[in-house]
Amino acid sequence: MKEQFQEPAYYRVAKDLKKDIEKGNLKPGDAIPSEAQLSRQYNVSRMTVRQGLSQLANIGYIKTVQGKGNFVARPSVEKLVLNLSEENLFNASDKISIKLLGVEVIKAGTQESRKLALDVSTKIIKVARLLSTREGPVAIDTRCLPYLKGKPILEKEIGYAAFPEVINHYSEILSIRNELSISPTLLSEAEANQLKAEKHLPALCLEQVLFAYNGTPLGWSKMICRGDRYTLQADSYPHSREL
Amino acid sequence: MKEQFQEPAYYRVAKDLKKDIEKGNLKPGDAIPSEAQLSRQYNVSRMTVRQGLSQLANIGYIKTVQGKGNFVARPSVEKLVLNLSEENLFNASDKISIKLLGVEVIKAGTQESRKLALDVSTKIIKVARLLSTREGPVAIDTRCLPYLKGKPILEKEIGYAAFPEVINHYSEILSIRNELSISPTLLSEAEANQLKAEKHLPALCLEQVLFAYNGTPLGWSKMICRGDRYTLQADSYPHSREL
DNA sequence: CAGTGGTCTAGACCACCCT
DNA sequence: GGGTGGTCTAGACCACTGG
Numbered sequence: 001m002k003e004q005f006q007e008p009a010y011y012r013v014a015k016d017l018k019k020d021i022e023k024g025n026l027k028p029g030d031a032i033p034s035e036a037q038l039s040r041q042y043n044v045s046r047m048t049v050r051q052g053l054s055q056l057a058n059i060g061y062i063k064t065v066q067g068k069g070n071f072v073a074r075p076s077v078e079k080l081v082l083n084l085s086e087e088n089l090f091n092a093s094d095k096i097s098i099k100l101l102g103v104e105v106i107k108a109g110t111q112e113s114r115k116l117a118l119d120v121s122t123k124i125i126k127v128a129r130l131l132s133t134r135e136g137p138v139a140i141d142t143r144c145l146p147y148l149k150g151k152p153i154l155e156k157e158i159g160y161a162a163f164p165e166v167i168n169h170y171s172e173i174l175s176i177r178n179e180l181s182i183s184p185t186l187l188s189e190a191e192a193n194q195l196k197a198e199k200h201l202p203a204l205c206l207e208q209v210l211f212a213y214n215g216t217p218l219g220w221s222k223m224i225c226r227g228d229r230y231t232l233q234a235d236s237y238p239h240s241r242e243l
Numbered sequence: 244m245k246e247q248f249q250e251p252a253y254y255r256v257a258k259d260l261k262k263d264i265e266k267g268n269l270k271p272g273d274a275i276p277s278e279a280q281l282s283r284q285y286n287v288s289r290m291t292v293r294q295g296l297s298q299l300a301n302i303g304y305i306k307t308v309q310g311k312g313n314f315v316a317r318p319s320v321e322k323l324v325l326n327l328s329e330e331n332l333f334n335a336s337d338k339i340s341i342k343l344l345g346v347e348v349i350k351a352g353t354q355e356s357r358k359l360a361l362d363v364s365t366k367i368i369k370v371a372r373l374l375s376t377r378e379g380p381v382a383i384d385t386r387c388l389p390y391l392k393g394k395p396i397l398e399k400e401i402g403y404a405a406f407p408e409v410i411n412h413y414s415e416i417l418s419i420r421n422e423l424s425i426s427p428t429l430l431s432e433a434e435a436n437q438l439k440a441e442k443h444l445p446a447l448c449l450e451q452v453l454f455a456y457n458g459t460p461l462g463w464s465k466m467i468c469r470g471d472r473y474t475l476q477a478d479s480y481p482h483s484r485e486l
Numbered sequence: 487c488a489g490t491g492g493t494c495t496a497g498a499c500c501a502c503c504c505t
Numbered sequence: 506g507g508g509t510g511g512t513c514t515a516g517a518c519c520a521c522t523g524g
Contacts, residue, residue: 036489067490082324083322085321177478204425252493288495308503309502311502490522492518492520497514501510
């Protein structure tokens, strides 16, 4: 007979309170028993109680107010999390295949230079890709990043990894912020051709700009997704209501 | 002369390591000095060091591995946070004005019943709204929630609050999960009329379903936004890289 | 003032990982 | 085995809140 796993004391405190909150015994705004009280009730030290409470705070179940107490938090369901990792972009069950449409080093036009805060005519690398599932082409992807002299361009890396990965590998600077804009458009003639769709099909335009710690833009990416084959999904945050 | 605020010891530990990570002295994957080592180095107890490290873990700077150590985490910039609160939906500087287009109690059609997991012909409340900024109409919003017998319908609440708020007030059940789908469309003739736009203008369709703790759908909402006046913005998570 | 949470200690023992 | 983090204690003093 295997020994039972012994759950930590702080975990029991957190779990019990979590259940009370989910059952509605404790409603948003309600005060939680004081730390001293819980400490006596569970016969554990105050630090242990605090560890349990900090777990609940981390998953957004309670808010702590100095000098007053711990209170049940109102779930904030208006913030949503969107996962743009390449595996997650499309249905996980559907493998994506990627086709490189082109890799080139060119002078930045006004569009790219503005996005990347570069002078016009600075050299940049531009990568175009076609993403498909079994159903067929789904999205066209264009990526721009400043060209670094003497740095080899590995098409494999630059074409077949998620955009933030590309930035990290190529520029060797950690990207720390990602700004995304989502807007609707119609497929242009060129886009429609590449996506094997009719012109003027509704499409999603996802534009990303990645920044370094110091605020420097490191890269810019634009993805055009066929509206009939792709829907963006987001889920309320915090995702994990687990301890 | 005012007394200087004395920052906690654990805060200093966290701040120093955070700076090292941001400067690149510590790179993703690198091990952080052991807790015992930091404890000696800062001349504080191990629990205090641990409190500092837990702060860093909370903002995603480090990962802890039992029996091995603490390691600098790779920033995950592929998860983005989207804020759908009503004040945030459009440019904060632009006040939104809301016009109620209609509030009615009707029998659920197949569409609504499917989304809300109700039988067809169960009664639901349907609210239609028009959202405008100074520029003019921006979005049409339709909300459906199960009709509760004997529960008064307060048009003010149902029409002028963010959707999750509405659900909480009306059904008196906490909504705990929000699923959002984002897709592109073209304005239908009716939508174009209400939004004072040309037909077939590209538009964003934002569809939300709210759920209770037990998984019951509590409400469904669909918002159609003029593409020329509205762009959805999202930002990488975790947002707060602050201690 | 009494009650709350915030910080901190100096130990202890355990579970895990590696060699 | 020795090193790491994980849990836990029984105190202590501080800072903030409210009556």
